[in-house]
Amino acid sequence: MDILTNLLEHYGYSLIFLFLCFEMLALPLPGEMMMSYIGLSVYEQKLSWFISIVSAGAGVLTGVTLSYWIGYRLGRPFVDRYGKRVHLTEERMDKMALWFEKYRQAAFRSLFHSGRPAYYRLFLWRNSYTV
Secondary structure, eight states: OHHHHHHHHHHTHHHHHHHHHHHHTTOOOOHHHHHHHHHHHHHTTSSOHHHHHHHHHHHHHHHHHHHHHHHHHTHHHHHHHHGGGGTOOHHHHHHHHHHHHHTHHHHHHHTTSTTOOGGGGGGOOTTTOOO
């Protein structure tokens, strides 16, 4: 934990932006814990609450946009070609596509509930849902 607080004190708002951006790209980072430290730093008046909110929002928005763009540009053909390396076989992808087709709206709404992992966004490609 000392590493996280030292990084936050040294890099501040840019770390907030990058950390939350990478979390939205489905990297396994503890974003909720980071936000707790940000809240503590704001309470101790080490960081500005407004700039922290703007940095966090911009990081999340950038991460979500990049994850959508990656899925849009690479999509299913990329996963079909290289997915076997991470145990995403064609049968598993077909099964997952059927699941998302069946529960499309619930899966999309779950993205906006707090406490939900960011990994759902990996599978919401252009051809998997419509808004």
